[in-house]
Amino acid sequence: MxxxxxxxxxxxxxxxxxxxxxxxxxxxxxxxxxxxxxxxxxxxxxxxxxxxxxxxxxxxxxxxxxxxxxxxxxxxxxGIDRIWNVALVGVGNLGRALLRHKILRKRGFMVVGAFDCDPFKIGEEIAGLEVYSSKRLQELAQELNVEIGVITTPPKRAQRAANYLVEAGVKGIVNFAPVRIDVPENVAVEYVDFIHHLFSVAFNISLNLSKGLF
Amino acid sequence: MxxxxxxxxxxxxxxxxxxxxxxxxxxxxxxxxxxxxxxxxxxxxxxxxxxxxxxxxxxxxxxxxxxxxxxxxxxxxxGIDRIWNVALVGVGNLGRALLRHKILRKRGFMVVGAFDCDPFKIGEEIAGLEVYSSKRLQELAQELNVEIGVITTPPKRAQRAANYLVEAGVKGIVNFAPVRIDVPENVAVEYVDFIHHLFSVAFNISLNLSKGLF
Missing domain, CATH: 1.10.10.10 (Winged helix-like DNA-binding domain superfamily/Winged helix DNA-binding domain)
Incomplete structure (x- = not known):
């Protein structure tokens, strides 16, 4: 390179x-x-x-x-010529979908741990993974060799999830929750916000309509 | 403006x-x-x-x-000061997660129809919506007043889903399947590819490691 x-x-x-x-x-x-x-x-x-x-x-x-x-x-x-170990925090609808999605594994991202703070979800098994308490992230991250965190919590819990991940030594986070998170400068963060794409399509349809393209 | x-x-x-x-x-x-x-x-x-x-x-x-x-x-x-009606095609894990996700409705996007080609899924009810056969898109789009299509099919079925949506007169598509789709020029398309964000985080971690930031 x-x-x-x-x-x-x-x-x-x-x-x-x-x-x-x-x-x-x-x-x-x-x-x-x-x-x-x-x-x-x-x-x-x-x-x-x-x-x-x-x-x-x-x-x-x-x-x-x-x-x-x-x-x-x-x-x-x-840096994607190898497998990256991922911890997912927030086992709601989106989190479950990602845990079951084949594309993560296929593209080299292996979810090695699923975490949630809801006592009703802890202990549940999803796609072969047991859901652990988010409080155990720091304790388990080293054992599981977690490198990347994926946040799929509701917006209000995203910062706490980020804090757990940072305390656990995770150096990169992909945040699906539609809020900004504060992390130290040496932690890489990416935001996935599919609502932006819906806004963009809505805007372009309005624009095409106003141009009389239909 | x-x-x-x-x-x-x-x-x-x-x-x-x-x-x-x-x-x-x-x-x-x-x-x-x-x-x-x-x-x-x-x-x-x-x-x-x-x-x-x-x-x-x-x-x-x-x-x-x-x-x-x-x-x-x-x-x-x-153009987002009103409700946009959305049809979702592909009721897999991701499709189900989106159907149940409150943020779509909250941001002004109402899913009015869910479609799939799997006979085992057709007729199922998810988040209050009955799953229809994708073949019925053209027939139902007008009745349901569909304006935007969301594709959550496996990659191989995304083009067919796009064709159904275009034939049904839909003028904007948000594609979650990780493939390009061909549509007429006056149809707005947005791609949501969360793997890009994982790649980007992996790249930035590698870069930070090579800089000795950890």
Whole structure:
């Protein structure tokens, strides 16, 4: 990798490339043109060439990219060429859905612990995991080798969940609760807020309506 | 509203402002400083001022913003000052979680129909909604007044779900399946891919580790 300072928007596109390249790899494809990759990812070819320049020379003039080499290079530099252990805090509807979702495991994220503060949920088994009390996070995180925390609590409990995760030494958090959380600067946080996407679609429909596009 | 050409990144931030302003409004707050709003949203004050300039003059020098006026103005221009009717296609774990999630309704998105192609799921009742066959989308969309489609199918069925929605006249789609979908140009599409956020956190942890931050 040429540089570690990869912009945030690039990381998001790289994640999309990984997805497409993995599908191609599974289908036994050896090479893909930058046009083909661009079409599959919904971006333009020059953007792809620019993004992939971070990883050195993978393009072959007149041919395209070697699927497996490119996939390996991107995964290595994103740090996703290995399994990451995840603790999930908040076993409500969304938490349960994530625990049962195959895509986490498939993409290299293994949920090793599920936590909740509701005594009625503690001890329950979901997708092969026993639900533990959130208070036990600090005690169990080392044993379970937790690296990433996923917060799926109601908004009001998200900060407490974040505190438990930080105290347990977790260095990265993906927060699905629709509130900001305060964590030390060396803890990486990402917010997943699907309501933004609904707002955006509603806005674009209104905009298209006002343009008379329908 | 001064302009309808609001950049995509701005829309995402506006959605975050709406969230914070609604909480403040519920708590009875009348005014917020741009610094206060910036802190709550995790952006810098000059960004807020720039974003809010699309909506005219809401700031009061030395005071801040009037919470209710600003909230109303943003919601109006995003087209979210009313209820949008949503059809959800794909009643798996994630689909069920969304059907039961209070936040959709709370933010103005009412799921009026749930659809699946699995005969074992058709007829089931989830969160007060009967699951219909996806084949009936076109027939039921008008009756139910569906405006937005949410796709929560497995990746391989997402395109078919999109086709059903487009044939039913739906003008906006939020796709949770981790694949691109092809739709006519006048149909707004948003992709929700939480794996990107996990990739991003993993990358940032790796980066922090390599910097010796831990």
């Amino acid at each position: 040429k540089s570690t300072r990869i912009p945030r928007a690039t990381i998001q596109r790289l994640a999309a490339y990984v997805q497409i390249l993995e599908t191609l790899s599974q289908e036994g494809e050896k090479v893909i043109s930058s046009e083909g990759l661009a079409r599959a990812c919904g971006v333009n070819p020059s953007q792809i060439r620019k993004d992939l320049a971070y990883f050195g020379e993978f393009g072959v003039r007149g041919v395209g990219y070697y699927v497996q080499d490119l996939l390996t290079a991107i995964k290595q530099s994103l | 001064k302009s309808t050409r609001i950049p995509r990144a701005t829309i995402q931030r506006l959605a975050a402002y709406v969230q914070i302003l609604e909480t403040l409004s519920q708590e009875g707050e009348k005014v917020i400083s741009s610094e206060g709003l910036a802190r709550a949203c995790g952006v810098n004050p000059s960004q807020i001022r720039k974003d809010l300039a699309y909506f005219g003059e809401f700031g009061v020098r030395g005071v801040g913003y009037y919470v209710q006026d600003l909230l109303t103005a943003i919601k109006q221009s995003l």
